[in-house]
Amino acid sequence: MHVWSIANQKGGVGKTTSVVSLGALLAEQGHRVLLFDLDPQGSLTSYFGHNPDEIPHSAFDLFMNQGKIPDDVLSNVIIKTTVDGMNMIPASTALATLERNVSQQEGMGLVVSKTLAKLWDDYDYALIDTPPLLGVLLINSLAACKKLLVPVQTEFLALKGLERMVNTIAMVMRSQKRDVDYIVIPTMFDRRTQASIKTLKTLREQHEGHIWHSAIPVDTKLRDASREGKAISQLDHNSRGARAYSLLLKTLLGQE
Structure with missing residues (x-):
């Protein structure tokens, strides 16, 4: 199983859209x-729709099973999505209480890793959507993944958020004594605005070697897909957003 985490300590940068779009494209290629x-x-x-x-x-x-995950718990948790071949472990708002209740318990940083280990032969790819805060949930996602995708909105305020995220990656990787391959993904790019163009230029200068060569454009079809509970490739596979995510996936899979 290939495990990708999609993370940024700033919200509203396109994490969830990226998870759904890339996951659906992988499923359409026949991957589980x-x-x-x-x-x-x-x-x-x-x-x-949940x-x-x-x-x-x-x-x-x-998390309530303290890292020991019975098979019946897993079977209850996994649900289907609107995309054939793509399932989901959903979130509940109760996750917000973990920091206070269980973060100090032994093994809480490896719950996601242990979950995926039990599902290793059942899926080809796992994509993790993460919270925008450093804590036990983000630590879990970083511990589990082999590839980290960092969506960054192409506007100036997002640059500081990216700086914090890169520092967090370095800190966590030092504590885990390992490296993780991460790639910065410019999102919501609007070539009509100087702010977007200048931010993209700055991102490429500051993160050379870790940034995708293209960008996900502003596309109202992405919002339409979200409203209908579909992936962009289901709604309009010829849209700008769908073509951009298809290109991104080719890059991630080393096909270009």
Whole structure:
């Protein structure tokens, strides 16, 4: 199984859209895909029509078993999405209480890793949607992944958020005594504005060697897809957003 985490310590940069878009494209290629929602806000869960305030089983169940995950818990937690071949472990708002209740318990930083280990032969790819805060949930996602995707909105305020994220990556990797391959993904790029153009130029200068060569453009079809609970490739595979995510996936898979 290939495990990718999609993370940034700034919200509203396109994390959930990237998880859904890339996951759907992988599923359309015939891969077995699992999406993992670790954000207490539950944007990924809501994307597919589930209420994080009311969902009966979620990622929270995995943490409540203190890292020991019975098979019946896993079977209850995994649900289907609107994309064939793509399932999901949803989030509940109860995840927000983990920091206070269980973060100091032994093994809490490896719950996601242990979960994916039990599912290793069932899926080809797992994509993890993360919260925008450094804590036990983000630590779990970084510990589990082999590739880290960092979406960054192409506007100046996002640059500081990226700086914090890169520092967090370095800190966590030092504590875990390993490296993680990360790639910065410029999002919401609007070639009509100088702010977007200048921010993209700055990103490429400051993160040379770790930044995708293209960008995800502003595209209202991405918002339309979210509203309908579909991936952009399901709604309009010829849209600018769908073509951009297809190009990104080729880069991530080393096909270009």
